[in-house]
Amino acid sequence: MNSLNISLPGLELKNPIMPASGCFGFGREFSQLYDLSQLGAIMIKATTYEPRFGNPTPRVAETSAGMLNAIGLQNPGLEKVVNEELAWLEQIDVPIIANVAGSQEEDYVAVAKRISAVKNVHALELNISCPNVKTGGIAFGTIPEIAKNLTKKVKEVSEVPVYVKLSPNVTNIVEMAKAVEDGGADGLTMINTLVGMRIDLKTGNPILANKTGGLSGPAIKPVALRMIYEVSQQVSLPIIGMGGIESAEDVIEYFYAGASAVAVGTANFVDPFVCPKIIDGLPELIEKLGYEHISECTGRSWKKHEKATHYCS
Amino acid sequence: MIRQEQCTVISQIKLAENIYELTLQGELVHEMKDPGQFVHLKISEGYDPMLRRPISIAEILPDQSQFKMIYRAEGRGTAMLSKKSPGDYVDVLGPLGNGFPITEAFGGETAMLVGGGIGVPPLYELSKQLESRGVKVIHVLGFQSASAVFYEEKFAQLGETYIATADGSVGTKGFVTDVIERIGFDFDILYSCGPTPMLKALETRYPHKNVYLSLEERMGCGIGACFACVCHTGDDPDGYSYKKVCSDGPVFKAGEVVL
Secondary structure: OOOOOEEEOOEEEOOOEEEOOOOOOOOHHHHOOOOHHHOOOEEEEEEOOOOEOOOOOOOEEEEOOEEEEOOOOOEOOHHHHHHHHHHHHOOOOOOEEEEEOOOOHHHHHHHHHHHOOOOOEEEEEEEOOOOOOOOOOHHHHHOHHHHHHHHHHHHHHOOOOEEEEOOOOOOOHHHHHHHHHHOOOOEEEEOOOEEEOOEOOOOOOEOOOOOOEEEEOHHHHHHHHHHHHHHHHHOOOOEEEEOOOOOHHHHHHHHHHOOOEEEEOOHHHHOOOHHHHHHHHHHHHHHHOOOOOHHHHOOHHHHHHHHHHHHHO | OOEEEEEEEEEEEEEEOOEEEEEEEOHHHHHOOOOOOEEEEEOOOOOOOOOOEEEEOOEEEHHHOEEEEEEEOOOHHHHHHOOOOOOOEEEEEEEEOEOOOHHHOOOOOEEEEEEEHHHOHHHHHHHHHHHHOOOEEEEEEEEOOHHHOOOHHHHHHHOEEEEEEOOOOOOEEOOHHHHHHHHOOOOOEEEEEOOHHHHHHHHHHOOOOEEEEEOOOOOOOOOOOOOOOEEEEOOEOOOOOEEEOOOOOEEEEOOOEOO
């Protein structure tokens, strides 16, 4: 019996494991290493209307149990992503989640409209949370009303379900989640990176040319788990969780927090075979924990708590 | 083909001040072809350091399934790497990137190999392969001081070798460009690896020569997926076109990318 298949809006997943946007390019590099059709889905690199070169280098810096990046949404632009990258991905039996980014509302809408019409794009991930671009991006992700309106505008034109990627760089994550739910989002992906900095001891300057960058990796896992735990109890949207996942155990922890699927980001850089390894390890772990299907794990941390409270009263 | 393998440490030798030669054994050696490729090393099992470290390949020994790297123990990761002893394992991803095109040099021709500091190591395998093809090799190698010099004799066995040191403690005082200026070599092709200012100087000095340069950049994944090590292309210096140092390079023809 398949203990890993998951149905989410727009997505029939063989398993709930997918590489996170920005950590997997458009799949070509990893396709030299393993068969990508093993993956539940692929979240492709953020696409903007116009091509973007991104930020100057250095674009990455290491930190304890994590890394900072400030790539700056480098991508070849909508036309090339559709005609070259998505066309290439056609040959692989895997649903694509297209990450849509922009610096103004019209950009998001134009990209969403066109890219959602591509056959192998099964869902959009609305990137309102990139910390590394000067305009747009994170502004859309930190003001609830703006996030809601953008979600609404994108929903009007999208031919596939829209997942909104939330930023952890906010005071009240639940408020943001509720706002995009009101805007018509079909799901949430969380979390994007946390804004951070590292400074070179020799020069006294920030290591990243962009000065600040997004922190990812195991260091942010507790933050993501806490936010998913809070949000999943307050909204009815499915959540694709991410932040420092690198093992089957991490996946279950995210499900327990309230996720219905997960994305693997930074770990792909450390071990490029991490996604298939996690997929291989999950069935045994699920069985060991006494479940028949991974979906039974979603929200266990708070569902169990509710039950316990009930018994006490 | 790129492989991931736990390679065994055969030897770890201190060659100069903070400079180590590490020999590893593993089957992925048989995937190594062009000199100038690199491997991406996971130095510890935990999160310290978390990311891999890109290190160039200094010598390929297919008969023993071994390869050598020469690196400087500078940051935390390489300092930890220098503590590995024979019998230990290192998680290796590779070989990665595109190396120096050796078929661009023909038997009887002269190749000048210019290296600076920790950019010198990949030139050793390059020199060996060129020499075995009947190419005459001239080496011009720059170091900070006498205490940082390594492989001088090994290069000398393959061809004429000139050393420059910043403090003049060995060879010519100054940079490799000072040696080149003074002697005025005649050559058909130039290969170089080292600090960017040195590569720029060579590119500017020989606009009409066949010149190949190996670049260094901070990397994330090492396979072209993360876009950390991107540079502008020479024909579109302010535009959107780009090359990735890890997967399009690290060796580029002079002028192909903006240094």
